[in-house]
Amino acid sequence: MIRTVLLLAAPALIGAGPVGAGPTLPCLQEKCAVFVDTCLLVSGCDKVITCMDGCSDATCENLCFDDIAGVGVVARADIAVLSGCGGANGCFHYDMVAKNSATLKESIEQVRWNGAPWKVEAGGDPAGSWLSYAVYKAPKGGLINRVNTTWTVPVGKPTSRGSNAPGWWYGVQTAAGTGALVQPILACDYQGSSCKDGTYVIFDGVFDWTRPYEGMHESKIIKAKEGDKINSWLTCDLGTCTQYIQNVRTGEDATFPYKLHNPNKDKEAALYFVLEHQPSNCEAFPPKGVCTFENIYVEVEGKAVTPTWEAIDERPKCGSKFTVVDSKTLSVTWNGGTPPSASTDVVV
8 A cells, every 4th residue: 555654643843834824734735635635535534624724823733633533443544644644745743752652652553453442453454545455365374475466557548636546556464464564566646657647656665564653665666657567576584575566568677675573473474456545536547447467376385376365345436346357367447347257368
């Protein structure tokens, strides 16, 4: 997933805004417009924006981030992402949080475990920002130590904006969802790309739920366009995961190693293929959309396996759905797209 720093505690402002208006909201609207738009669509998160809009100073705006009692799990996550984006773009900083480690721990736990009074008994993944996904879990929590796959950038240009930076990716995570999500990613409306123009980016990413305050770890960004073929692999042992991604057309690639900090030394035992980030409107996604992951190869504890996939709708939109074509082929569709058939359409 494409995430920023996840902290719910109120930020301390830096810089002064215009007289009679708080400085935070204008900065967020300029630097984090995608997340502001998403927040306005989510009940509970929208109250933060409305609250800030009525403020005239930084103190009032800070209180809007504090006053989130009773909001749902999804709203808390969206508020956290908005707060993190603002921090990353200089709208505020978190020094006051860092000075109080208890407050910092409590804030992180609200995101990871959804906080009292909820008892979800799970970590951060799967996340509410996932539309649809397919998952394979290694038996007995075994280590998924190698994955290979290829996929093609979706073809077709959206007719509207408001995509909220969709991502088509695969990745490994602990069975409980509490460790590092290691994920080679294809995305648009991110890092200078434009879904509407048919331009995309690919990169290696890690979001580590053991240290969400660090935000998203990323490799160098590689440009792509509709129709490009993406080649990727990842490998893991008990201490490190390394991932690789390549645009086959241009030959440009990136390799990204990451040291694991998983709780209880849990293994990367779950493999996900995901469509992420619900759009504001379906016209912001490519029409008759389809993205097919092919040539999927998986090793568990050093041995090749034939995965048994489960297709799940987490928070689907625009008719999104994952189809298990066969053990080596998964296809996600939206806006009326059609998945390939195992016998005729897939080239392995």
